[in-house]
Amino acid sequence: MKARPSRFMLGGRTYSPAASLLLATPFLLVLMLAFLLPLGMLLRESLFVPSFTVEHYRRVFDEPVYLRVMYRTIRISALVTLISLLLGYPLAAMMARTRGLMLNLLLVAVLLPLWTSVLVRTYAWLVLLQRNGVVNDLLTGLGIVDAPMQLLRTEGAVVLAMSHVLLPFVVLPLYATLRAIPDDYARAARMLGANGFAVFRHVTLPLSMPGITSGCVMVFLLALGFFVTPALIGGPQQMMLATLVQQQVTELLNWPFAGAIIGVLLLAVLGLMIVFHRVIRLDRFVGQA
């Protein structure tokens, strides 16, 4: 008997539309019910409570404190992204050239933080940075400073702790990208007269751009909505958007205003992403096939 091709499979490469829909449905359902629906409701409240109004949005822009928090959130996120990239790139480059046991150890070292709760990691920073914490003990013990310094509730501490928590998200895509670049490109460049730095500048860096972009976008977006770390490590002076929203919702029960803050953030991120995409056009790096 001849086997009839299933109508769910077209060749080996692509699924039929029916199969595609079936496979994506569970995810799409969760996305709709758990994300888009509540978000939509929140945004609707920000515009239609009590009746159609832009009052909540006007308040975001009228009261400097909210704009300040938003600006700070974007600034801290950008800083965290930059630091993660600067710490992560050399590590990823080194991992891309490592094999065997050493590579596995490095991968575990990168992934281990991801297997630990963010809360635990943040408390670890709390222990390290508090007034009588490890860092201050060390600094006073060595006589570098006379009295313990204010480390917690500083923007530096927030940036440091967030960079640590988010580092894997830039290392992993970068590692994957760098690993996939054939050695021959660097060899060819060397042969053509490029020294180590020139190879990096003209070959490795541009070819790893897709990894840099995806890693940075991931870290930046995660940082924008980060709640636990800034809330615990930072004080009121380091308040970020997530904390602000949480205050509005749980303490002041001002849902429409929380919705307005989120709406503004959403638009800001969308705008940033569009600019980012225009400036760094991914297709530029591989050319049209």
Place this chain on the structure above:
Amino acid sequence: MRAAAGGAELRTGTGNGEHVGVHELVKRYGDVAAVDGVTFGVRTGEFLALLGPSGSGKTTVLMNIAGFDFPDFGRIEIGGQDVTWTPSHKRNLGMVFQRYTLFPHMTVLDNIAFPLRMRKIGRAEREERARVALRTVRLEGYGERKPAQLSGGQQQRVAMARAVVYNPEVLLMDEPLSALDKNLREEMQIEIKHLQRELGVTVIFVTHDQTEALTMADRIAVLDLGKLQQLDTPKALYEQPTSAFVAGFIGETNFWPAVASGDAVAGSELGVTLEGGERATVTAADAIRGGQKVKVAIRPENIRLSKDGAGVQASVEEAIYAGSITTLLLRSKGPTLRVRVGPDGALGEPAPGTPFTLGWQTRHARAYAA
């Protein structure tokens, strides 16, 4: 190492006048010696092929010349200067790789101008020289494209333009055609050869394809198990291989086990008893003592078939038609032999079972110590 018969003076020149010198090169990976004491010289303007099966050490030799790898022992000289420990980017060599040769994020012209840019040559001049190089490989008008928009053959031509645009000392090629299909490969072989003659550049070309080496090279260095087996012109390698390995690796060869009837120095006539009991006269490729076991190598096209009674006997087992030639598989009293006959042979299309008497010129049957 044995000296090539009739080609001893072509061998490992270590004196003056050579462009690249490899001296006593040894490279070990763990316990394995990838290259085990290789010495040879490449003359100025010469096209030298490094030929060998995978694991022969040919690529390792090239990597040491290129400066991507460094030897445990031995020296590399280019233009009379010791460059054994010189970093790649200061050796002023050109290189074409098997693939992943062109930088995918740069245009064709930027790729070709890259080595000039690394040499701090001004924009106008490097663009001009890149355009000239592009014309040399007959790809004018392709300068603004990205490498991915070119075919495989075009990409390798651009890679060649890039490798010669800065007039490097020596052009290294690491199996540059092996990713191309057969027709294109043959076309490119001729094109590379022409370009090399035109530019007069010294080329070291690594390949595992003996036809490619025979077609393109002025001389071929055959490597096996990390050692240089023979370095000679294609003709000398094919007609007077100095070892059974080279005889079997270059072209096709029948090996017939035999026992020497008397002593013979290399190059002289030798009587042998072939496996199966028949007697024959061959040429000793090595010094042979009487009673010693030998392997007699005869190429398929050098065996003559006749109906005369006297001589070594065999019968047709199978005839394999391949257009311009027909290969006959013959059952002898010893091994099954391959014999090549032309299409207009007086033999017609021999039916299986047809008996023949085999003959060959003494110089075409070479006996190696087994």
